[in-house]
Amino acid sequence: MDCNRIPAPRLWDDETPEKLGQYRVHIRFCSACRAKVLSEAPEKLLFDLQDDSLPEEFWLGFWNSVDRKSSSIRTPAARASLRAAAATRWIAVLIIGFFIVIYGRTLPETDPVKQVRTSDYPVIESIRNPEARYYILQTSKDQKVVMVFDPGMEL
Amino acid sequence: MDDREIVRICLTENSEAFEWIVAKYRDSVFWTAYHLVLDYEDARDVAQQCFLKTWNSLKSYDPDRSFASWIARIAANCAIDFLRSRKSAEPLPEIAAPSKPLGSVQDIRKIFLRIVPLLAEKQRIVLVLREIEGMEFTEMAGLLNCTESTVRNLLSQAKESFRKKTKEFFPEYGL
Numbered sequence: 001m002d003c004n005r006i007p008a009p010r011l012w013d014d015e016t017p018e019k020l021g022q023y024r025v026h027i028r029f030c031s032a033c034r035a036k037v038l039s040e041a042p043e044k045l046l047f048d049l050q051d052d053s054l055p056e057e058f059w060l061g062f063w064n065s066v067d068r069k070s071s072s073i074r075t076p077a078a079r080a081s082l083r084a085a086a087a088t089r090w091i092a093v094l095i096i097g098f099f100i101v102i103y104g105r106t107l108p109e110t111d112p113v114k115q116v117r118t119s120d121y122p123v124i125e126s127i128r129n130p131e132a133r134y135y136i137l138q139t140s141k142d143q144k145v146v147m148v149f150d151p152g153m154e155l
Numbered sequence: 156m157d158d159r160e161i162v163r164i165c166l167t168e169n170s171e172a173f174e175w176i177v178a179k180y181r182d183s184v185f186w187t188a189y190h191l192v193l194d195y196e197d198a199r200d201v202a203q204q205c206f207l208k209t210w211n212s213l214k215s216y217d218p219d220r221s222f223a224s225w226i227a228r229i230a231a232n233c234a235i236d237f238l239r240s241r242k243s244a245e246p247l248p249e250i251a252a253p254s255k256p257l258g259s260v261q262d263i264r265k266i267f268l269r270i271v272p273l274l275a276e277k278q279r280i281v282l283v284l285r286e287i288e289g290m291e292f293t294e295m296a297g298l299l300n301c302t303e304s305t306v307r308n309l310l311s312q313a314k315e316s317f318r319k320k321t322k323e324f325f326p327e328y329g330l
Contacts, residue, residue, distance in 0.1 A: 070211075
């Protein structure tokens with residue numbers, strides 16, 4: 001069996017991609033030409049290796065892995081906003097640090113416990129509802145807890 | 156939806172659209188990598204590296220060019236980088252010769268796996284990029300940091316060697 005529809009494979013190097021495509025289609029279906037190519041220039045059949053598709057199982061987890069590694073560099077807009085957020089954080093830290101250094105040493109020392117006086121306790125207003133009751137619990141020498149029970153009170 | 160549109164969406168609206176690109180090109184990127192590194196696991200790693208690189212350089216993609224060739228070039232680049240880093244690794248595996256008559260795609264794959272590891276690395280690279288990927292000489296020269304004539308010489312040596320070894324290992328080929 002002989003077929004001379006395509007030139008010798010050793011001459012294919014200078015052909016245009018279109019012509020080469022035509023030859024490739026031909027040798028996919030013409031066993032005589034395929035055998036000839038196989039014996040004269042087997043490398044010309046290597047193009048056949050490109051078309052295989054892999055089973056879906058092979059790709060399990062592939063996208064997740066790519067996604068995980070690229071998520072920190074998502075879109076250009078996201079990158080810009082990440083940079084802006086980082087810059088804002090640094091500016092805030094610097095401003096706070098500046099105020100701490102400048103004013104930190106001059107702040108008066110305070111003791112919140114000592115500052116509270118017994119006169120600061122809340123005053124119990126007169127209760128208009130005659131059904132209301134209040135209880136004052138003396139929890140310690142300087143501390144009172146006042147509980148008011150007013151059935152008319154709207155919460 | 157065509158590739159240019161997907162790239163535009165990735166860059167301006169929704170970066171999740173990149174998943175479409177990965178789903179569409181993962182097989183071709185994998186095979187480009189595999190034909191160069193000749194190992195499934197390594198090729199998968201190279202494919203992953205290729206998509207990360209693609210993502211990082213998406214902004215520089217020229218929409219007037221084919222996206223498929225652009226990503227194939229990135230895949231080849233990643234695989235070549237991988238080969239450079241694997242310099243002192245174990246020798247490439249050899250596959251047993253097929254026993255049935257030759258000619259099908261499966262047989263071509265077996266021949267490829269038997270012969271290609273025996274070629275010098277640069278010869279192997281140019282043979283794969285030219286005969287499987289259909290890459291232009293100028294592109295290959297760019298990838299390998301050499302002149303176009305060097306690539307032509309390497310390819311010529313690679314073909315000669317491939318033919319000779321195929322005849323040696325698969326004598327049933329002879330007409």
